[in-house]
Amino acid sequence: MKLIAIGDNVVDIYKDRNEMFPGGNALNVAVLSKQSGAEKTAFIGIVGNDTEGDHIVDTLKAMEIDISKIRRAVGESGKAYVDLNDDGDRVFISSNKGGIQSRLKLKLTEDDYHYIGGFDILHTSIYSSLDDELPTLKKMIPLSYDFSNHFTDEILGKVCPHLTFAFLSGSHLSPEEIDELFLRIHSLGTPFVLVTRGGEGVSASIKSEVFTQGIVEANVVDTLGAGDSFIAAFLTNYLQQFPVKESLRMAADRAARTCEVHGAFGYGKQLIP
Template sequence: MRLIAIGDNVVDIYKDRNEMFPGGNALNVAVLARQYGAAETAFIGIVGNDIEGEHIVESLKVNHVDIRNIRKAYGESGKAYVDLNDEGDRIFVSSNKGGIQSKLKLKLNREDYDYIQRYDVLHTSIYSNLDEELPLLQKLLPISYDFSNHFTEDLLKKVCPYLTFAFVSGSDLLDTEIEDLIITIQRLGTPNVIVTRGSKGVIMANPHHRFLQGIEKATVIDTLGAGDSFIAGFLTSYLDGYSVKDSLKVAAVKAAKTCEVNGAFGHGKRLMA
């Protein structure tokens, strides 16, 4: 299985550790899918010409992610500041709202499209500013999309007709709301809907069945990136021929393992004093 991820990337700055970790949904899925056995992964996105951008690029190289089509622009890379709450859980405190990538829209050219269609699946996210490109990209390969928990009805109507896989964070939703959401997304054209529900596990719906997957035990250090790990684990397994049930199990195990390290996949770097 070969996966290409396009869009968001940041460094997550852990204030309590004075350390930064590469992150962002699209970037994490590219790296983690490669770690989980994908034959090839690639990432296209915009990074800044700063220390943080250099660290993002280096982390992709070290993890054997193809970055030949990455863009570097003059400005700040995306930064998210993370701290601990009273219960010891990591929370996002602030960000620079994507840095330079939020000011420059990623524009795909003919060379990019020729390159993209070499892959088996494309993953992107609500934060990746790729929505306008989906109608054309959908003609080339299946698309996976992470809505996080920030979707709107208008966004669903805009992008769901072009997706094969929709991932949604639904830990704050009631069971009835989740069921209504699944029905809505499928009616709009996305056949496979996966809703993560925190400690309640995952529910997946395809056109024929509903599947439930519980969480796996972990010695939790840091939950940041667990959802991205689940996506990477599922896509890598399912597109390599595993059953839905087995793919969900693999994904849950991978997500649990991610909770046992800082950052989505480690690769931390101390900040300058």
């Protein structure tokens, strides 16, 4: 199985540790899919020409992610600042809104399209500014998309007709609301809908058949990136012909393992004072 992820990338800056970790949904899914057993993964995105961008690129090379199509641009890489709340949980406190990636917007070329066609699945996210490319991309490759918890009827109506896999964060939703969401997204043409629910696990509607998966126990250090791990592992295992239930279980286990390290997959680097 070969996965390509396109779009958002940041460094997550942990203020309490004075340390930065590579992150961003699309970037994380590329790395975590490789860790979950994908034959090959690639990442395309715009990275700044700063120290943070260097760390992103160096890490992707070390993880053996294909970045032959990555863009470096003059400007600031995406940064998200993370701290601890009163309960000791990590919370995002501010960001630079994606940095140079969000300002320039990624423009795919004919060469990019040819390259993308060599993969089995393309994953992107609501933070990747790739929505206008989806009608073209769906003609050549199945699409996976993470909405996080920022979905509206308007966004669903624009994006879901082009998707094979939709991932959403729904810990704030009741079971009845999740059922309604399944029906809405299926009606728009997306056959695979998976809703992560924090400590309640995952609810999934696979071609209108509903499945549930509980969380797996972990020695929790940091929950950042757990949802991205779930996405990466589910896609990787399901597309390698594992049954749905087993793919969900393996994805939940991978998410638990992510909670046992800082950052989505480690590779922290101390900030220069």
